[in-house]
Amino acid sequence: MIGATRGPFSGTRAWRVRRGSISRPGPYNDPMAGCCSLHARSTGRCFSRFARRYRRRFERRGFETSQRQLVAGLEQAGLRGATLLEIGAGVGYLHQTLLERGAGSAMGVDLAPEMIVQAEDRARARGLAVRTRYLCGDFLELADAVPEADVTILDKVICCYPDADGLVRASLARTRRVYALTYPRDRGFVRFAVAAASLALRLVRSDFRFYVHDPARIEQWITGAGFVKRYENRTPVWLTQVFERAIPAAAG
Numbered sequence: 001m002i003g004a005t006r007g008p009f010s011g012t013r014a015w016r017v018r019r020g021s022i023s024r025p026g027p028y029n030d031p032m033a034g035c036c037s038l039h040a041r042s043t044g045r046c047f048s049r050f051a052r053r054y055r056r057r058f059e060r061r062g063f064e065t066s067q068r069q070l071v072a073g074l075e076q077a078g079l080r081g082a083t084l085l086e087i088g089a090g091v092g093y094l095h096q097t098l099l100e101r102g103a104g105s106a107m108g109v110d111l112a113p114e115m116i117v118q119a120e121d122r123a124r125a126r127g128l129a130v131r132t133r134y135l136c137g138d139f140l141e142l143a144d145a146v147p148e149a150d151v152t153i154l155d156k157v158i159c160c161y162p163d164a165d166g167l168v169r170a171s172l173a174r175t176r177r178v179y180a181l182t183y184p185r186d187r188g189f190v191r192f193a194v195a196a197a198s199l200a201l202r203l204v205r206s207d208f209r210f211y212v213h214d215p216a217r218i219e220q221w222i223t224g225a226g227f228v229k230r231y232e233n234r235t236p237v238w239l240t241q242v243f244e245r246a247i248p249a250a251a252g
């Protein structure tokens, strides 16, 4: 059965997802029915299809270059005992690896039900179940019910969401100390690839789209919220940045 999670999340539109059986709401047995906006529903459906592939790819090849950069920036900022919030957590390998390297506990949020199924399964397989919690849904809708974390991570998520401003501001508000993200650089060939992907998605009648949001504005939103950039690196496609709050917020 589907429903809001219990405890601090009751009353939200978070969905519990159990191993091997996504709780299925609404008509047509569609796990995304009744969730969020049209775009968010399409995004969830789209990424659910790729969840097993994401997991297999990581088990075979490990981190991509931009993710190795992200981990380097995070380790530089310090992770020992930290609480992590990963938004667009996918199948969970990033925050789960950070837990294995000394972080304390993690919450993963993702729109795609199958991503959450895989993340929970992987956490159990690696003995991390008691240090992880997962929520399925649009972070913007869940944000008020998500506990604050020392470290917030958005790895290739902003490019999957139209309201970058809303997503960044809502996630900054849950961040006590470190804010880390990867997102596409604004370059001609990246825009061309995104336009080609949009055309392909239109042809298969999906409402999901990729976006190249302006990096300068993203950075302005983050620094305007009182964060200072401590790390930056790049690949031809991705920008990796780690910010720290100038005056860390008190735990609470």
Ligand SMILES: C[S@@+](CC[C@H](N)C(=O)[O-])C[C@H]1O[C@@H](n2cnc3c(N)ncnc32)[C@H](O)[C@@H]1O
Residues within 6 Å of the ligand: 043, 044, 047, 054, 087, 088, 089, 090, 091, 109, 110, 111, 112, 115, 137, 138, 139, 140, 154, 155, 156, 157, 160, 161, 167
């Ligand atoms: C490109 S994938 C990256 C997944 C993971 N970070 C990785 O690199 O393996 C983007 C993920 O973000 C999720 N996502 C996009 N917008 C979201 C939102 N507003 N709230 C929660 N999850 C979101 C998608 O469902 C998808 O799983």
